[in-house]
Amino acid sequence: MEELERQRQRQAELTAQKARKEEEKSKREELVKILEENNRQMKTELERAAAKKLEKVNSSLQRHLQRSTEEKEERQRELISMKGQIATLMQRQQFRADPAQLERKNRIAKRKKGKLPSDFTPPPEETMLHKGKQKPCREAKVFKTLCFRGRGVRKCNGGDLWGHRSRPPLRIV
Incomplete structure (x- = not known):
């Protein structure tokens, strides 16, 4: 009888151990599922953060490019304006030239054309x-x-x- 009792006790212990193992296994599986879910959530959050950062960098670069092109266009406009001013000043300078100087220039031009020996x-x-x-x-x-x-x-x-x-x-x- 004692032996029977021992066997029952042993069997009860074995079933209890099995139950504990199954319980631990189910707990582990639950934890793994929870961890996988957390991992997915973290991954999506990281992807969103990276996308936001990329958007910020992209928009910053776009603004910088826009400013650079506007500055370049402004410099080109200023250059064209300065060239116009220089041309106007040169024309005015020609009109203000000394008559003797103009006569000398004309003589030189005529000599170049072969009109004067x-x-x-x-x-x-x-x-x-x-x-x-x-x-x-x-x-x-x-x-x-x-x-x-x-x-x-x-x-x-x-x-x-x-x-x-x-x-x-x-x-x-």
């Missing part, structure tokens, strides 16, 4: 007056023969033969 003609007498005296310079009336020396050649009718060079570019014969 490029010889050494003396300038008008009134331009060749000595500084202090009101008599025409006699040297200006005398033509001098010029021989070429080196590269640079200047017109010389009583003017400076040396110019800015260390030796004269031409020689008077």
Whole structure:
């Protein structure tokens, strides 16, 4: 009898152990389900947060790009305006130019076109007056023969033969 009782007790313990194991197993399964659900929720929250952050960065970049393009367009407008102002000033400067300067420019342009011969003609007498005296310079009336020396050649009718060079570019014969 004792043995029967022991067997019953043992069987009762075994069934209790089985029941506890099944209970623990069901609790574990519940915990796993809860953890999986929490994991899914956290994952979706992280995805939402990442999407929001991406949207913020994207909108910030869009604003920066918009500002940059607006600044570039403004600079281009200013540049066009400045070019117009420069052109207007240059036109005004041409109208204000000294008549003698305009005449010189016209003479140079005509020479370039081949309308005037490029010889050494003396300038008008009134331009060749000595500084202090009101008599025409006699040297200006005398033509001098010029021989070429080196590269640079200047017109010389009583003017400076040396110019800015260390030796004269031409020689008077």
